[in-house]
Amino acid sequence: MIKLTHVSKSFDGGRSYAVKDLSFQVRKGETLVLLGSSGCGKTTTLKMINRLIEPSRGTVEVDGKDVMGRNPVELRRQIGYVFQGIGLFPHMTVEQNVEIVPRLLGWSSRSRRERMQELLNLVGLPAKSFAQRFPDELSGGQQQRIGVARALAANPDYLLMDEPFGALDALTREALQQELLTLKKQLKKTIVFVTHDLHEALLLGDRIAILHEGHLEQIGTKKDILEAPATQFVRDLFTTREPGTFILRDT
Amino acid sequence: MRLDALFGYIVERLPELWLRTGEHLMLTGCSTLAAMSIGIPVGILLSRTTWLRGPVMGVIGILQTIPSLAMLVFLLALLNKIGVLPALIALTVYALLPIARNTLTGLEEVSAEVMEAAEGIGMKEYQQLMMVRIPLAASVIVAGIRTAAVVGVGIATLSAFIGAGGLGQFINRGLALANTKLILLGAVPAALLALVVDFSIGAFEWGLRPQRKKDKKGSVQSLMRPLAFMLPVALILIGSAAYFTKPGWIFKSETRFETSHRIIRLATKNFTEQLILGEMMAQLIEAKTDLKVQRRFNLGGTMICHGALINGEIDLYAEYTGTGLTAILKHPVIADPEKALRHVTKVYHERFNLQWLKPFGFNNTYAITVRAADAEKYSWNTISDLQASAQRLRAGFTAEFAERPDGYPGLRQTYNLQFGEVRDFDPSLMYEAVAKKEVDVICAFATDGRIASYHLKPLKDDRQFFPPYHAAPVIREDILKKYPKIGDVLELLGGIIDDATMQRLNFEVDAKQRKTAKVVEEFLRAKEIL
Numbered sequence: 001m002i003k004l005t006h007v008s009k010s011f012d013g014g015r016s017y018a019v020k021d022l023s024f025q026v027r028k029g030e031t032l033v034l035l036g037s038s039g040c041g042k043t044t045t046l047k048m049i050n051r052l053i054e055p056s057r058g059t060v061e062v063d064g065k066d067v068m069g070r071n072p073v074e075l076r077r078q079i080g081y082v083f084q085g086i087g088l089f090p091h092m093t094v095e096q097n098v099e100i101v102p103r104l105l106g107w108s109s110r111s112r113r114e115r116m117q118e119l120l121n122l123v124g125l126p127a128k129s130f131a132q133r134f135p136d137e138l139s140g141g142q143q144q145r146i147g148v149a150r151a152l153a154a155n156p157d158y159l160l161m162d163e164p165f166g167a168l169d170a171l172t173r174e175a176l177q178q179e180l181l182t183l184k185k186q187l188k189k190t191i192v193f194v195t196h197d198l199h200e201a202l203l204l205g206d207r208i209a210i211l212h213e214g215h216l217e218q219i220g221t222k223k224d225i226l227e228a229p230a231t232q233f234v235r236d237l238f239t240t241r242e243p244g245t246f247i248l249r250d251t
Numbered sequence: 252m253r254l255d256a257l258f259g260y261i262v263e264r265l266p267e268l269w270l271r272t273g274e275h276l277m278l279t280g281c282s283t284l285a286a287m288s289i290g291i292p293v294g295i296l297l298s299r300t301t302w303l304r305g306p307v308m309g310v311i312g313i314l315q316t317i318p319s320l321a322m323l324v325f326l327l328a329l330l331n332k333i334g335v336l337p338a339l340i341a342l343t344v345y346a347l348l349p350i351a352r353n354t355l356t357g358l359e360e361v362s363a364e365v366m367e368a369a370e371g372i373g374m375k376e377y378q379q380l381m382m383v384r385i386p387l388a389a390s391v392i393v394a395g396i397r398t399a400a401v402v403g404v405g406i407a408t409l410s411a412f413i414g415a416g417g418l419g420q421f422i423n424r425g426l427a428l429a430n431t432k433l434i435l436l437g438a439v440p441a442a443l444l445a446l447v448v449d450f451s452i453g454a455f456e457w458g459l460r461p462q463r464k465k466d467k468k469g470s471v472q473s474l475m476r477p478l479a480f481m482l483p484v485a486l487i488l489i490g491s492a493a494y495f496t497k498p499g500w501i502f503k504s505e506t507r508f509e510t511s512h513r514i515i516r517l518a519t520k521n522f523t524e525q526l527i528l529g530e531m532m533a534q535l536i537e538a539k540t541d542l543k544v545q546r547r548f549n550l551g552g553t554m555i556c557h558g559a560l561i562n563g564e565i566d567l568y569a570e571y572t573g574t575g576l577t578a579i580l581k582h583p584v585i586a587d588p589e590k591a592l593r594h595v596t597k598v599y600h601e602r603f604n605l606q607w608l609k610p611f612g613f614n615n616t617y618a619i620t621v622r623a624a625d626a627e628k629y630s631w632n633t634i635s636d637l638q639a640s641a642q643r644l645r646a647g648f649t650a651e652f653a654e655r656p657d658g659y660p661g662l663r664q665t666y667n668l669q670f671g672e673v674r675d676f677d678p679s680l681m682y683e684a685v686a687k688k689e690v691d692v693i694c695a696f697a698t699d700g701r702i703a704s705y706h707l708k709p710l711k712d713d714r715q716f717f718p719p720y721h722a723a724p725v726i727r728e729d730i731l732k733k734y735p736k737i738g739d740v741l742e743l744l745g746g747i748i749d750d751a752t753m754q755r756l757n758f759e760v761d762a763k764q765r766k767t768a769k770v771v772e773e774f775l776r777a778k779e780i781l
Contacts (some may be wrong), residue, residue, distance in 0.1 A: 050366070050371065051372055052370060073372075073373050073374070073375050074373070075375035076370075076371060077372070077651060081368075081372060083364070083367065083368050086367070087364050087365055087367060087368030087371070089365060089368070089369070089383060089387075090303040090365065090387065091383075091387055091461055093387045100372060100382075101372050101373065104372075104373060104374060104378065134461055150372070151372075159642075167294035226525045230481065231760075
């Protein structure tokens with residue numbers, strides 16, 4: 001379980017807040033989507049979970065322990081992270097990229113290899129033809145699949161995903177969203193997923209947390225949000241028709 | 252020159268070329284390695300401490316702008332040592348900037364996104380550095396090393412000036428003897444060496460690049476890769492091989508690694524007459540004693556030779572009484588040759604524990620010299636005759652003469668002469684400059700063979716400004732005590748060379764381009780000393 005209690009973050013010593021007094025929980029096994037437009041504090045919130053960013057006030061707990069009391073390196077190795085810009089290491093092969101966290105954790109080369117093959121099959125890129133390639137020899141969609149495989153490599157209980165499909169074309173994005181849905185059922189991970197795409201949020205999220213200018217507007221299931229929007233901002237969200245993003249009424 | 256003759260010329264010097272190339276590679280290789288072991292950590296440190304960046308890169312940058320010759324001479328003075336050490340330090344200093352700067356740039360250029368991923372998946376700081384940042388910066392770092400090494404090959408040619416060996420030795424010697432072939436024998440291999448070094452480090456960089464799936468196993472490329480990797484290593488191995496397997500049968504008289512003091516280290520300054528005198532003393536010592544002579548010829552100017560002699564880096568060289576008196580002791584001119592010799596002998600013994608031996612006989616004084624045609628046209632016979640037209644004349648002096656108290660400064664005072672323009676020349680180029688009317692007046696050496704061959708006329712020193720410059724061996728007293736035989740042997744050379752003879756010997760080497768050793772041997776045999 002991940003639990004945020006009155007978390008605030010300021011990058012300029014308190015003049016302005018990227019995240020203001022944020023409290024919510026992510027339950028075991030669920031997928032929580034942090035939804036909001038850019039600059040709303042969703043990525044900052046995500047990064048506070050694995051201590052890439054440290055909160056100015058409030059506490060972030062993972063498995064009931066305050067992250068500030070934990071060794072950040074060990075914490076991060078237990079939490080899979082899929083990055084916005086993919087962030088594969090360009091000088092390492094697919095195999096080396098996927099094996100990196102197990103390697104840091106000191107797994108034997110044999111168990112690393114088995115895990116790598118298993119994961120590459122899982123994301124649909126068989127080791128036989130992909131393991132020895134370099135990231136720049138893969139398409140964007142393939143790269144992000146490897147990004148997901150890398151995040152899953154050490155079999156973490158938690159997975160943080162920061163707009164992982166944002167940079168992909170619509171067709172690839174949809175395919176990957178479907179794959180993630182399947183993966184979710186298979187793996188039963190606790191996932192925090194950041195996006196600005198309402199459609200994606202409704203598709204993937206068990207619950208959705210809507211952020212606006214650093215604070216939480218509403219958190220709840222798809223049903224809660226659609227039937228009982230808590231604020232005017234949330235209500236407006238579903239009536240605005242900006243092509244490609246907030247298109248709920250049509251679906 | 253005919254092609255086969257040129258070929259013969261090169262073949263004859265092949266063993267020495269091999270040795271000098273080895274020395275050159277060692278100088279460049281060691282200094283580059285040293286600069287890497289300093290520059291890369293400095294670059295890494297600077298990438299992490301922003302506030303240090305300006306000051307440190309500034310200092311390294313300033314060091315870089317010091318002219319190489321000035322740096323060598325400065326280190327010489329600072330370390331009180333000639334030879335390999337100051338050369339290595341200078342080369343290392345020059346290699347530092349490209350390596351440190353490229354390391355810094357390379358590390359900085361790694362994308363923030365990739366570094367965030369490295370941190371986000373749980374790498375410790377040093378893991379981020381070693382597993383991600385440095386591997387991604389490697390090609391830029393290696394490019395810096397490549398620049399440093401190639402520039403190093405060029406600068407290393409100057410280290411011969413302070414007795415560190417290398418291909419520059421041919422260039423130096425060629426300059427001293429005005430021998431273009433010798434200059435090229437150093438310059439061409441140095442240029443080729445720069446290309447080879449550039450290529451081999453380039454290949455190393457190529458080998459570092461990740462191997463793509465496209466380059467299939469067993470393809471030429473994948474076979475070449477490990478080879479490319481080995482290339483710089485091979486180069487260093489070849490260098491050390493050449494350096495340590497010095498072909499003794501060629502340099503029978505030069506034995507670097509014998510530490511037992513059965514070796515006499517004999518130096519010369521950087522002009523023909525000095526080389527002849529040096530070779531003469533060397534041949535005689537080798538013939539008449541069981542000592543070996545290490546020839547550290549072309550060491551540089553007076554101060555370098557004298558400094559090396561005092562420090563015990565060399566044992567012996569030929570000095571001129573007038574130079575000892577005015578340039579080294581800074582005493583006033585003594586016109587009487589006998590008195591001058593007695594004076595330097597006494598003071599050298601008291602102050603430096605150095606012994607002047609019997610002079611060779613000739614007086615190689617400076618001679619203010621003009622073209623014979625001009626002298627006739629304007630009826631110039633004495634230096635005083637120049638007074639009226641001095642303002643219109645261009646003078647070409649050696650750098651030493653331009654500054655020494657017994658040179659231009661004193662001359663100006665004594666004769667009230669102020670030349671319109673003064674240019675510094677290498678001693679070997681001065682004569683050609685006046686003959687080709689680049690300048691009108693030079694400070695020739697009275698015994699130089701080129702005075703006759705270029706149709707020049709030395710003017711009479713009517714106010715007796717120049718002190719006598721009688722050449723004599725100057726030797727460390729501890730060596731003389733240890734091997735008194737050297738004193739007896741060198742005594743044989745006392746008074747046997749008059750001005751005309753010295754001019755002739757210089758002419759043989761300078762104008763006829765004959766080998767110094769051959770000319771010396773003939774002379775000694777003719778005198779029945781050998």
